[in-house]
Amino acid sequence: MNRVATENGTVKFQNNIVTDGFVSDAILLAQISSGNMAAWEVIVDRHLAAVSRYAAYILGDIGQSEDVAQETFIRLMKKAHTWEPGDATLKGWLFKVARNLCIDHKRKKRTDPIETAYDLLDPNDNNTTDRRIDIANIVKTALGLLPERQKTAIVLVHYEGFSGAETAELLDISVEAVESLLARGRRNLRQTLQPHAIEFLGER
Amino acid sequence: MVDQIEVISLDRIGQLIDAYGANTDRWPTPERDLALVFIATSSNAQRLIEEAKKLDEELNTLPQPKLSPRLKRAVLDAFTPPTTANENSGTIGALKSWSSWTNLSWHKSVAAAAIFGLVCGVGISQVFTPAGTTVNAQQTTQASGPEIFEQSPQSGITQLALTGEFPTVLVDLEPQTGDGDDGVEEEPAIPLI
Numbered sequence: 001m002n003r004v005a006t007e008n009g010t011v012k013f014q015n016n017i018v019t020d021g022f023v024s025d026a027i028l029l030a031q032i033s034s035g036n037m038a039a040w041e042v043i044v045d046r047h048l049a050a051v052s053r054y055a056a057y058i059l060g061d062i063g064q065s066e067d068v069a070q071e072t073f074i075r076l077m078k079k080a081h082t083w084e085p086g087d088a089t090l091k092g093w094l095f096k097v098a099r100n101l102c103i104d105h106k107r108k109k110r111t112d113p114i115e116t117a118y119d120l121l122d123p124n125d126n127n128t129t130d131r132r133i134d135i136a137n138i139v140k141t142a143l144g145l146l147p148e149r150q151k152t153a154i155v156l157v158h159y160e161g162f163s164g165a166e167t168a169e170l171l172d173i174s175v176e177a178v179e180s181l182l183a184r185g186r187r188n189l190r191q192t193l194q195p196h197a198i199e200f201l202g203e204r
Numbered sequence: 205m206v207d208q209i210e211v212i213s214l215d216r217i218g219q220l221i222d223a224y225g226a227n228t229d230r231w232p233t234p235e236r237d238l239a240l241v242f243i244a245t246s247s248n249a250q251r252l253i254e255e256a257k258k259l260d261e262e263l264n265t266l267p268q269p270k271l272s273p274r275l276k277r278a279v280l281d282a283f284t285p286p287t288t289a290n291e292n293s294g295t296i297g298a299l300k301s302w303s304s305w306t307n308l309s310w311h312k313s314v315a316a317a318a319i320f321g322l323v324c325g326v327g328i329s330q331v332f333t334p335a336g337t338t339v340n341a342q343q344t345t346q347a348s349g350p351e352i353f354e355q356s357p358q359s360g361i362t363q364l365a366l367t368g369e370f371p372t373v374l375v376d377l378e379p380q381t382g383d384g385d386d387g388v389e390e391e392p393a394i395p396l397i
């Protein structure tokens with residue numbers, strides 16, 4: 001089995017496929033389809049956290065988000081040999097799959113965002129206070145009430161650092177349409193959060 | 205795609221703030237530099253930025269979910285190197301196999317003979333079934349689904365073993381007790397992790 005060492009984003013395979021510096025996703029996928037576990041580890045290190053985080057923001061439930069993240073990567077493993085380098089990025093593909101899985105989960109579970117227990121906060125974190133949990137719950141509920149596309153656009157741009165163009169590609173719409181979704185989403189959030197303005201004062 | 209923006213208006217600045225918020229790092233690159241110059245000289249634009257900051261800060265109160273080590277371990281452990289068997293599996297592989305099978309003419313003859321025999325058999329059984337004869341429903345159930353039902357010889361419990369997203373379901377074919385339990389026991393879905 002190949003081993004891999006990662007230092008500051010650099011990768012070195014130790015089975016004579018030595019590559020110093022950044023290894024592209026396309027090369028790693030080719031290695032994965034050849035059975036290279038080390039390449040799989042690099043891809044997982046590179047993308048799993050973001051996919052898992054995205055699903056957690058969208059679903060509001062850690063357990064379900066882990067199911068989605070795992071299923072997304074299992075699909076990647078099965079499809080790795082069919083990957084063709086082109087305009088599409090692996091990051092975009094992963095988020096597209098995760099988004100579809102999140103939609104399926106929502107459809108099956110019919111989770112009410114208001115009733116879902118808030119479990120994004122780490123109870124062992126000393127900064128986690130009751131007040132902070134309350135405020136986070138308010139924001140999470142407001143986010144959960146948004147229509148799926150508005151919520152996805154907000155999560156991708158605000159929390160995941162996607163550009164308008166990247167979000168447009170993922171949602172198969174124009175950049176202008178993404179900006180419209182974002183604007184409507186932010187307006188809806190403001191309206192939902194407005195009654196709680198006093199509770200937010202101490203956090204600013 | 206816009207390569208270079210030479211002019212920007214307060215309306216456009218307002219649109220960018222409405223969409224991306226106060227953090228200009230999130231704004232489209234081609235417009236960002238010009239927008240920053242505009243904002244520096246426009247009190248109206250600065251007011252819009254301040255208003256947008258409120259919502260950004262509220263959104264930032266939601267903590268970033270952390271990657272679970274358990275999830276990472278599960279995903280790493282899920283890695284299975286591709287094998288010849290895997291490559292031949294799946295719908296396309298099955299269709300290829302079926303296609304090559306059906307290209308053999310003698311198989312067609314055998315299949316046609318089997319279908320003819322089945323049709324004749326059903327017809328004859330209908331003609332010669334004596335009046336008043338009943339068909340046992342339980343036997344019919346067992347006979348009609350041999351691929352998905354597996355009869356347990358000891359307990360009389362039939363196990364419906366479906367793969368994929370369907371949970372395993374146990375169906376008890378013993379007589380019902382009438383206590384409200386419908387005899388169907390559904391195991392919890394096996395978690396992915």
